[in-house]
Amino acid sequence: MKTAQRLTLLLMMAPAILWLGVLIVLPHVEILILSFSERVAPRVYQFGFGNYLEFFTEPLYWRTFARTAIMSILVTAVTLVLAFPIALYIARVAQGRVKAMLLLLCLLPFWVSELVRTLGWMMLLRETGIISYILRMTGLADHPVELLYNDGAVILGLVYGGLLFMIVPLANALESLDPSVVEAGYDLGGSRWTVIRRIVIPHAMPGIVAGSIIVFMLTVGNFATPVLLGGKNGLWFTEQIYAQFITRFNWPQGAAFGMLLLLLSSAIVWAGLRLTGQGLGTTLRQA
Amino acid sequence: MASSNDLDIANVTKRFGAHIAVNDVTFSVAPGEFFSILGPSGCGKTTLMRMIAGFENPSSGDIRIRDASMIGVPANRRPVNMVFQSLALFPMMNVGENVAYGMTCRGVSRAEADERATRMLERVGLKGFGDRQVTALSGGQRQRVAIARCLVLEPTLVLLDEPLGALDLKLREHMKIELKQLQGTFNTTFAYITHDQSEALVMSDRIAVMNQGRFEQVGNPRELYHSPATPFVASFVGETNRWQGVVSDGADGTIAVRLPSGVLVHGRGKSNVGDALCFARPEAIALASDPTALSALPNRFDGRVSAVLFDGANSSLLIETVGFDQPVRAVLPQAGALAGINVGAPIHLGWTSDAMKVFAA
Numbered sequence: 001m002k003t004a005q006r007l008t009l010l011l012m013m014a015p016a017i018l019w020l021g022v023l024i025v026l027p028h029v030e031i032l033i034l035s036f037s038e039r040v041a042p043r044v045y046q047f048g049f050g051n052y053l054e055f056f057t058e059p060l061y062w063r064t065f066a067r068t069a070i071m072s073i074l075v076t077a078v079t080l081v082l083a084f085p086i087a088l089y090i091a092r093v094a095q096g097r098v099k100a101m102l103l104l105l106c107l108l109p110f111w112v113s114e115l116v117r118t119l120g121w122m123m124l125l126r127e128t129g130i131i132s133y134i135l136r137m138t139g140l141a142d143h144p145v146e147l148l149y150n151d152g153a154v155i156l157g158l159v160y161g162g163l164l165f166m167i168v169p170l171a172n173a174l175e176s177l178d179p180s181v182v183e184a185g186y187d188l189g190g191s192r193w194t195v196i197r198r199i200v201i202p203h204a205m206p207g208i209v210a211g212s213i214i215v216f217m218l219t220v221g222n223f224a225t226p227v228l229l230g231g232k233n234g235l236w237f238t239e240q241i242y243a244q245f246i247t248r249f250n251w252p253q254g255a256a257f258g259m260l261l262l263l264l265s266s267a268i269v270w271a272g273l274r275l276t277g278q279g280l281g282t283t284l285r286q287a
Numbered sequence: 288m289a290s291s292n293d294l295d296i297a298n299v300t301k302r303f304g305a306h307i308a309v310n311d312v313t314f315s316v317a318p319g320e321f322f323s324i325l326g327p328s329g330c331g332k333t334t335l336m337r338m339i340a341g342f343e344n345p346s347s348g349d350i351r352i353r354d355a356s357m358i359g360v361p362a363n364r365r366p367v368n369m370v371f372q373s374l375a376l377f378p379m380m381n382v383g384e385n386v387a388y389g390m391t392c393r394g395v396s397r398a399e400a401d402e403r404a405t406r407m408l409e410r411v412g413l414k415g416f417g418d419r420q421v422t423a424l425s426g427g428q429r430q431r432v433a434i435a436r437c438l439v440l441e442p443t444l445v446l447l448d449e450p451l452g453a454l455d456l457k458l459r460e461h462m463k464i465e466l467k468q469l470q471g472t473f474n475t476t477f478a479y480i481t482h483d484q485s486e487a488l489v490m491s492d493r494i495a496v497m498n499q500g501r502f503e504q505v506g507n508p509r510e511l512y513h514s515p516a517t518p519f520v521a522s523f524v525g526e527t528n529r530w531q532g533v534v535s536d537g538a539d540g541t542i543a544v545r546l547p548s549g550v551l552v553h554g555r556g557k558s559n560v561g562d563a564l565c566f567a568r569p570e571a572i573a574l575a576s577d578p579t580a581l582s583a584l585p586n587r588f589d590g591r592v593s594a595v596l597f598d599g600a601n602s603s604l605l606i607e608t609v610g611f612d613q614p615v616r617a618v619l620p621q622a623g624a625l626a627g628i629n630v631g632a633p634i635h636l637g638w639t640s641d642a643m644k645v646f647a648a
Contacts, residue, residue, distance in 0.1 A: 184375035186362045187340055188389035188436065198388070202379035 028262075035255035051256035061240060061257070068237040069264055071151070072219040075158045079166045079215050080208065082159065087170035087207075088200070092179075103171075106164045114161065118228045121157050122148060125229070149231035157225040162215035169214070173207025174200070209278045213269050220265050237261055292354075293318045293443050293476040294339070299348030301334050308334040309345070310500035316444070316478060316493075321470050323479045323487040326497035327523070332480045335497075336446050339478065340369045352443055363392070368437035369446040373453070374429055376421040382408065382432055383417030389440045407439040408432075411469065426454050430462055438473055447479040451486060463489050484524050488512065496520045518646040521566040526603075528572070528616055530565045531648060541585070541640045550610030553585040554643030562648035569603050571642035572617035574625055575635045584637035590615065592632045604628065606636055 038048035055061045090102050109117055124130050125147035135141040147153060177200065185195035201208070226236035241261065244254030273280060294316040301309040308331045316322040324332045337343045339350055341362030350357045357365055368389070377385050386404035391397065401417075408416055411431040421429060430450060437445050447466075451459045467490045470477045481487050487494045488508040495505040496519070504516040515521035522529055532544040535551065537559040543551050544563045554565055573581055581587050590608035602621055605614035617636060619625060628634070 178373060178375060180371045180373050180375040181377060183340075183342055183362070184369070184371055184377070185388075187342075187367075187369045188440065189363050189392035190388070191363060191392070194392055199377060199379065 031255040031258050034252050035259050037252045039250075039252065045252070051253050052260075054253060055256060055260060064235045064240055065237050065260065065264065067235055068220060068261075069268065071155065072158075072216055073268070075155055075162065075219045076212050076216045078155065079159050079162045080212060083163055083166035083170055083211065086163075087167045087174055090167070091171040091174035092177075103168075106167050109160070110164060115224055115228075117161070118157055118225050121153070121160070121229060125153055148229060149233050151230070151233070153229040154226050154234060154236075157229040158219050158222060161222070161225060162218055165214045165218060166211035169207040169210040170204060171207075173204040173210075177203045205276060206278060209272065209276050212272060216268065216272075217265055220261065220268075291318070292316060293320075293352065294322075294478065295349075295351040295354070296335075296339075297349045297351070299335070299338065299345045299350060301331070301338060301343060302346045307500050309338070311348070312497075312500075312502055313348075314495055314502065314505055316476055318476055319474050321467065321477045321479065321490055321492045323481060323491040323494045324497050325481055325484060325487040325494050325524070328482055330497045331500040332482075332497050333448060336369070336448055336478070336480050339444070340367055340446055341365045366443040367446060368440055368442040368444075369448060370433045370437060370450045372448045372450065374433040374450065376429060376432055376436075378421055380421070381417065382413065382419050382421060382424070385421060385432055386417075386436050386439055389436060393440070403439055404435075407435045410472075411435045411438075427458050427462060427465075430454070431465075434466075434469060438469075438475060442475070444476045444478060447477060449481050449483075451481075451483075459486075466490060488524070494524075496523060498523070515566070515644060518564045518566070518648070521564075521644055521646070526569050526616065527566045528569065530611065532563055532565065534560055534563045534645075542645045544645060546610060547612070548610040550588075552643065553640040554645040555640055556645030557647070564646045564648045565643055566646075567638055567643040569616040570618040571638050572615060573637050574604070574617055574619070574623075575637075576625065576633075578635045581635055581637035585640050586643070587635065587637040588615075590634055590636055592628055592630050592634055595619070595628065595630060604634070606634060608636065 035051055036047055036049065037045040038050040040046055055065070086102075086106075090099055094102055112120075122129070126132070127144045127146040127148070129147070131147060132141070132145045135145055136143070181203075182195060182199060185199045190198070221238060222236070223238040223242065226234040227239060230236065237257065238261070241254050241257045244250045244257060248254075292315040296312055296314050299309055299312050300307065310331070312335060314322075324335065326332045334343060338345050339357075341357065341360060341364075344358070352366055357367075377388065380388065383401060383404050386407055387397075387400040390400035390403060395403070405417055408414060411434065413428060413431055413435070416424070416428070416432075421432065424432065433450065434445070451462050451466075454462060463486055466477075470490075479487070479490065488511075491508060493505060493507055494511055496503045496511060498519045504511060504520045506514075506516075511520060511524045515524065521527060530544075530546055530552065532546040532552070534542055535545040536543040540555065541553050542556055542559070542563070543553050544565055545551055552565060554567070556563070573584065575581050578587070578589070588608045588610065590606035592604050593607040593614050594605040596603045596605065600621060602619045604617050604619050606617060608615045615636060619628070625634070
């Protein structure tokens with residue numbers, strides 16, 4: 001009986017274990033090993049830290065790395081600030097059909113592939129694009145304006161892509177707040193700002209952290225948006241990994257970069273959890 | 288019109304679309320008074336309370352606190368604090384922070400707020416609870432935190448929205464007394480809303496009985512119980528027997544009502560012609576095994592015990608009585624000779640005409 005139960009459990013978990021093992025653990029182990037192999041001669045490799053040393057000695061690499069980290073944090077913060085009022089409205093004000101409608105509106109852009117969505121932004125922002133055209137027609141600009149290929153465009157695209165993943169956990173967290181607790185906050189003399197700061201935000205904290213982790217990870221690992229909207233100025237770390245693997249055919253260097261990116265996102269998520277005093281468990285439940 | 292009242296409600300009406308939740312209500316609450324609004328769910332009492340607290344605006348009429356109109360004053364600027372039905376303690380703060388919250392909103396320094404919160408917790412019997420989480424408290428303790436959180440702000444008026452509803456019976460009985468005592472020690476004006484007539488009767492100085500958006504009667508608990516002004520008050524406040532009939536004779540102060548079975552009952556009231564409703568309290572029904580003991584009563588009937596509802600001092604009998612379509616309920620004194628009566632026993636019952644109120648139906 002006991003062994004039969006154990007067997008059932010094992011069989012039921014087999015797909016998940018296979019998934020994790022074959023698609024996540026195995027490649028990462030491979031990448032980890034690869035990242036420590038140095039090329040000493042054509043087709044001759046030996047163990048060494050050269051790939052990691054290369055990262056620290058070449059300013060382009062670590063600057064891109066730092067830039068990716070800072071921009072991703074910035075994107076996460078902007079997404080949070082934009083998503084909070086939307087989530088608050090969906091969770092506390094909208095009722096019934098309107099609520100479902102609003103969530104659907106947030107979801108709608110994701111029916112289109114990320115590439116097409118990003119190309120959509122390019123059509124709007126490029127020198128011969130719609131916004132530039134409108135600016136010229138209304139006389140606000142006297143020559144075509146290039147809005148693409150700058151940090152603003154990259155942030156815009158990334159925030160747009162992350163918004164839904166921030167709104168859903170936030171709205172979930174806010175929905176569970178008892179309306180009378182908010183009323184009590186006002187009744188005892190709290191201003192709107194006090195109520196938000198001392199009651200609504202602490203209550204929504206697990207949702208805020210969950211949404212921020214998701215958006216941060218999506219942003220750090222994004223490739224298409226910074227490349228397309230940022231162009232040469234995009235300088236996203238994933239581009240460096242891509243270049244090492246595909247253009248330079250230097251897999252060990254690419255593997256080292258991959259491991260560094262994994263370390264970066266883990267470290268920042270850990271720091272975020274520590275800073276907000278949230279446990280990983282409660283956060284995952286909220287997400 | 289200067290007024291010495293803490294609260295004056297003048298012709299307040301609240302409409303939600305076509306529905307009138309509160310219909311032209313006027314009353315005043317004196318300083319230090321324990322005023323209750325008693326009514327069934329959906330009678331508009333919660334809407335009325337939310338208007339006083341500032342969460343709803345009246346469609347018409349005026350709400351004045353210490354003679355200052357509250358119309359247009361937001362909830363966080365009114366000298367009124369509310370104890371919510373769910374208590375609505377802040378789960379993200381500990382007990383001390385819950386109590387200090389209102390003071391810090393008012394710009395009291397953190398240190399002073401903490402100190403006053405500690406003193407307030409001591410006064411409500413929660414000394415040393417400041418650092419506890421609110422989720423770690425029992426129902427009665429949470430109740431006291433919710434009240435302390437209001438009282439520490441020294442409001443003109445504390446509103447209580449059925450705060451005992453979620454408690455179990457034993458604790459509710461205990462909290463009734465405790466609330467009354469708290470109100471006495473702090474000498475703060477309380478406005479309490481409830482659908483539980485026993486809560487209202489036990490704690491209140493005055494009670495307003497509310498039904499379908501209107502006040503049926505305002506009075507002290509005894510007045511409501513003994514001299515109900517309307518059939519609704521007579522049936523809603525306390526246990527009562529209720530019969531329907533037609534007035535047959537309205538002579539000499541007492542009214543004779545003929546029940547559908549043809550039986551005549553005698554009571555007092557204003558109704559002179561037409562359909563009438565009669566109410567008699569179970570404790571006003573005299574019981575005897577010997578009919579001669581009841582010979583002085585104008586209403587005398589014979590019956591048979593159909594059920595014994597034993598509940599200690601609140602025990603009562605249901606008596607199948609000739610001429611009445613429903614069993615008559617009568618209190619069974621546990622100290623009397625009939626204490627051991629059983630189902631099926633024949634019994635004689637009667638009541639004075641003063642004990643029966645007659646209203647036009």
